[in-house]
Amino acid sequence: MDKLRTYLRIALPVLFISYLGCLIAFTHVHIVNGVTIVHSHPYQKNDDGTPKEEHNYAEFQLLHQLSTIQISGAAFAHVLIAALPTAYCILTNRPVYPAHLRPVLGRVSLRAPPFVF
Structure with missing residues (x-):
């Protein structure tokens, strides 16, 4: 990998x-x-x-198809509808917490670490 x-x-x-x-x-x-x-x-x-x-006509058609992406509104909506529940499940099961906000499990602390001159 x-x-x-x-x-x-x-x-x-x-x-x-x-x-x-x-x-x-x-x-x-x-x-x-x-x-x-x-x-x-x-x-x-x-x-x-x-x-x-x-180029002949078939080559022009091929070049056009290779350089154009066409998608209907319904297909785009289906992709979004499928992606949103998946993203929601991932975020609710494994939320992202930065390490500096969770020094103790279950408790949010914004206190800075001690510093000595």
Whole structure:
């Protein structure tokens, strides 16, 4: 488990930075049937800076589906309804108390520790 966490601590930031770099470096525009489509992926350029190869309709649909997240209001409500009771149960069964507020079990004390010059 610790190896997985160590791996993810490195892999996820690298993945995010490479994704962001791809967005910044490879963004380009296609105009298909009067519709402007902007997307990003590595490509080879022509002399004028435009992409060498054009996409077909299926590739445009795939790029659109990969870059768009759609969720209905009902699905979002179901996710919230499922998450709230779970969070409530976790907090009521295992409440979070900072150590400095509970020096003695069952008693809240805000007194500072003794200090000697």
